[in-house]
Amino acid sequence: MEDDREKILASIRRGIRGSDRISADRSSKSPLFARIGNDFKSRFAKFSSELSALGGEAFVAQTEADASELILARIEPNTSLFIYDDIRTNYGAFTSLLTESRQARFGIEFGPGYDKREVAIFDSAVSGCLACVAETGSIVMKTDMRLPAALAARLFILAKESQMLPTLDELFTDRFSNFEGSNLFLVTGPSRTADIEKELVTGVHGPKEIIVIFLQH
Amino acid sequence: MRVYLFVPCYIDQLFPNVAVSTLKILEHLGCEVIFPENQTCCGQPAYNTGYFEEAKLMAMHEVKSLISSASDNARIDFDFKNDYVVGPSGSCVAMLRNFYPGLLANDPMFSKLSAEFGKRVFEFSEFINRIIGVERFSGKLEATVSFHDSCHSLRELGIKEGPRNILKRIEGLKLVELPYAEVCCGFGGTFSVKFPEISASMADEKLKNLEQTGAEILVSGDTSCLMHLQGRARRNGSPRRFAHIAEIMAESIIGERA
Amino acid sequence: MELSSRNFHDLYKTEIRNTQLRSNLSKATLQAVDKRSRSFEEVDFVFLRDEAKKIKQESISLLNDLLSQFEDKARQNNCTLFYAQTPEKANAYILDVAQKHGVKTIVKSKSMVTEEIGLVPFLTRYGIEAVETDLGEYIVQLAGETPSHITTPAIHKSRREISELFHEKIGTVLNDDPSFLTAEARRVLREKFLSADMGISGANFLIAETGDVVVVENEGNARLSTSAVKVHVVVTGIEKVIPRFSDLRIFMRLLARSSTGQKLTSYVSLLRGPRTRGEKDGPEEVHVILLDNGRSGLLGTEHQEVLHCIRCGACLNVCPVYRNIGGHAYGSVYPGPIGSLVTPLYFGEQNAPDLPFASSLCGNCTEVCPVGIEIHHQLLAMRHEIKSARKDGLEKFIFRNYRKTMLRPGRYRIMGKVARSISRTPILKNLLKGWTAYRELPQFPSRSFREIYKSGQTR
Known part of the structure; x- marks a missing residue:
């Protein structure tokens, strides 16, 4: 089907002809009133307070064993658990502790074009992340499988202290714009709606619970 | 200090006491007040209904008339450095100050004049706060009142605390804030007769909020809003009083209702 | 898309009678307005x-x-x-x-x-x-x-x-x-x-x-x-x-x-x-x-900035007109203040001739717009375009005569006196139906300010 590209672009050229080309001068000022401290402790405090306000939780764990404890305490024995491959590769001890007492499946068991219904059964998903943003309590993710994190009722994220960004200013930079792959996404608190009389309901299509654990290295 | 008194047409014809009170207060505060007799209407009803050409002609007439104390507009004696134009209506002052320059932008004579003129135009409470000094005024009146921000005063002129600061200078007067004070009362000029059901429904919301304050009088710097709210209140059977801030001030210095 | 903005008068008159609708809207929009204000405390x-x-x-x-x-x-x-x-x-x-x-x-x-x-x-x-x-x-x-x-x-x-x-x-x-x-x-x-x-x-x-x-x-x-x-x-x-x-x-x-x-x-x-x-x-x-x-087609026109809209809905939430009549009254997928601009601009002014007038021009929309669209001033400009394109009619006749009166102070004085003298007769009440159907007229004074001023009785 022939599209209207030339017609539309010509119409735009006619409209903007003679008008000034405006360049927004890039202000370096941050629109934030409250500056967030440089150290991890103050960034974590902000991240945690933002995420808690949305109904999520944030922790700092000393060891992988502590991290696995935190998760095991939150999921019942019969929970179906999905573990992203980056977790399996990067956190071996954590993964074995988790799978000792809980049934889990790994990303590697699924190939391209897998059956959606097979991942719709997971109650929980465990994944790493690219970054976290203290200002908003957000997690920045890029995964090789989009659906487990989008469908599970609980999402557990393991992060490194070094991944904590103070504000959105540090996220929307070249460092992140050059990502490889088809998508980058931010998760800020549980999936939610207020479409019925503005009453907040969480866990609409995605996670109702979001738990982020920062591992100290 | 010389003040050329701007009296919007509906105040002149329907609420002369607002203009009388304005005049009294300005003189009380030491101003020399001149009433330029050729002024009529600022043209806002035409402008807001989309009749810019009609409004433009009225704007030219009004500018010329307001800077001339003579009865024939022949001699302009307004001193642009020292004199002021002051009016008891945020809405009409916004027309003069904010909208005239745009409306008259293409007129060789009036484009510059209207901009210069605009700088000298003040809304009544604004004039007292910014030029005269609110501390120069004090009065006494036992009453519980709420203040209604007109949209033009609030958003076009940026007037919010000024009139409240004046009311706080009146001993015995209790000021109770209106819930949702910044929501429009629904007057909106010709809007009020083009869409009367919506306009009246907006008035009802405002009157409902007013009920909660326990105020005996609703005070405002814009009598147009008050005319609409009072008209609706009377239709609903409410006897509540609605008064311009100048009237309240005048009563507070004289001690009785004019 | 089904566009019924031409019937705005019928639509809003039906919607405004729906008290359940008004109460749903009032609750939801006022809550949204409040939450919006609080969310800007940090930035x-x-x-x-x-x-x-x-x-x-x-x-x-x-x-x-x-x-x-x-x-x-x-x-x-x-x-x-x-x-x-x-x-x-x-x-x-x-x-x-x-x-x-x-x-x-x-x-x-x-x-x-x-x-x-x-x-x-x-x-x-x-x-x-x-x-x-x-x-x-x-x-x-x-x-x-x-x-x-x-x-x-x-x-x-x-x-x-x-x-x-x-x-x-x-x-x-x-x-x-x-x-x-x-x-x-x-x-x-x-x-x-x-x-x-x-x-x-x-x-x-x-x-x-x-x-x-x-x-x-x-x-x-x-x-x-x-x-x-x-x-x-x-x-x-x-x-x-x-x-x-x-x-x-x-x-x-x-x-x-x-x-x-x-x-x-x-x-x-x-x-x-x-x-x-x-x-x-x-x-x-x-x-x-x-x-x-x-x-x-909007590029290079006075309305170009309407294209800035990021569809946040803030102007709807703060709009007292929207709050009273709801979105369906606008007869368009784009309701509220921004809709009153977008609808005539995208679908033709003749298809939504009343929408730019359905605003008290209170300016709350402009105040909250996150991309700085001067919504109420845009509405004013559209009113002018619509009136300029329209043929002569009663309203134009009235405004022309109103202007003629206001340009002649003598005529204005006489007209004012006449209007005040007939204020207690049904003639005026009938002339001002749009007002008197829902509100009382004020008490008309016997003398205008300028008459009092002339008489020297202002002191």
Whole structure:
């Protein structure tokens, strides 16, 4: 089907002809009133307070064993658990502790074009992340499988202290714009709606619970 | 200090006491007040209904008339450095100050004049706060009142605390804030007769909020809003009083209702 | 799209009598206004708004170049682009894509542009089911209605009404708890996500620098509509393109705050084309449809800045007119203050001649607009255009005579005196029906101010 590209672009050229080309001068000022401290402790405090306000939780764990404890305490024995491959590769001890007492499946068991219904059964998903943003309590993710994190009722994220960004200013930079792959996404608190009389309901299509654990290295 | 008194047409014809009170207060505060007799209407009803050409002609007439104390507009004696134009209506002052320059932008004579003129135009409470000094005024009146921000005063002129600061200078007067004070009362000029059901429904919301304050009088710097709210209140059977801030001030210095 | 804005007078008179509607709207919008104000405590609204306005002005002034740049990048990301001048063309293309893939069910996330082009009813006519997956949109679709708000489509409905609707349409038990109703919708929609092959979404921003499509949402339905499908179709307007990835630091801080009072929505998806090597899901094909439908015609006109709109809905929430009559009264998919501009501009002034007048010009819309559109001044300018184009009539006659009177102080004095002298007769009351049907006239004084002044009795 022939599209209207030339017609539309010509119409735009006619409209903007003679008008000034405006360049927004890039202000370096941050629109934030409250500056967030440089150290991890103050960034974590902000991240945690933002995420808690949305109904999520944030922790700092000393060891992988502590991290696995935190998760095991939150999921019942019969929970179906999905573990992203980056977790399996990067956190071996954590993964074995988790799978000792809980049934889990790994990303590697699924190939391209897998059956959606097979991942719709997971109650929980465990994944790493690219970054976290203290200002908003957000997690920045890029995964090789989009659906487990989008469908599970609980999402557990393991992060490194070094991944904590103070504000959105540090996220929307070249460092992140050059990502490889088809998508980058931010998760800020549980999936939610207020479409019925503005009453907040969480866990609409995605996670109702979001738990982020920062591992100290 | 010389003040050329701007009296919007509906105040002149329907609420002369607002203009009388304005005049009294300005003189009380030491101003020399001149009433330029050729002024009529600022043209806002035409402008807001989309009749810019009609409004433009009225704007030219009004500018010329307001800077001339003579009865024939022949001699302009307004001193642009020292004199002021002051009016008891945020809405009409916004027309003069904010909208005239745009409306008259293409007129060789009036484009510059209207901009210069605009700088000298003040809304009544604004004039007292910014030029005269609110501390120069004090009065006494036992009453519980709420203040209604007109949209033009609030958003076009940026007037919010000024009139409240004046009311706080009146001993015995209790000021109770209106819930949702910044929501429009629904007057909106010709809007009020083009869409009367919506306009009246907006008035009802405002009157409902007013009920909660326990105020005996609703005070405002814009009598147009008050005319609409009072008209609706009377239709609903409410006897509540609605008064311009100048009237309240005048009563507070004289001690009785004019 | 079904446009009934010509009947605004009939529509609003019906809606304003609906007290349930008014109470639903009042509660929801006032809550939204309050949440919005609080959400801006931590950031500088004026700074953000001015920056956003500058970026939008830049985007519009470079629209031609930015679209070409976006196009190049999106092609490199393996997206297919399609420019459509009209709704018909956009719809035909989408149908074609769907038919090529033998699609029966489409999962759709919120998109005002798809409402604008009437996509869902169009696809339905060709036997393709397009399910709205945003909860509010789903409710409205079940009810056979259209959205009444840009970001909260079912704002006009109470929980009881929704409970009854679900009971009737999807057989749930009568229970008006929002959590219960949401869970029921989730159950039905989960099955749709698992069976659908194609997803349709809008775009909040298109980034020229990277070719990204940015989708902002709270429920996770857009995440699924754009991920759990073989084919993803983005339908959006040409004005959505912005220059840089870094511009998001401004818009992301403004959009959710303006819309729902959140600092950020639960999900922000930056979509860069179909799945790449090493990815196991995500769409195999991504089509981006860029719709004009009257937008390019606004360039170079006084109304160009209307194209800055990011569809946050803040102007609807603060609008006292909207609060009293609701979105359906506007007879257009774009209601409220911004709708009163967009509707006549996109669909023709003759089709919405009353909308620019349906405002008290209180300016609250302009005050909250996150991209600095002077909405109420734009409405004024449209009033002027409409009146200038109109033939002589009674109203023009009245305004001409009113002007003539005001230019002659002597005549003004006499007319004032006459009007005041007949104030207690039915003549005046009849002349001012629009006023007196709902309000009392003030007590007309016997003397005007200037008469009192002349008499020297002001002291």
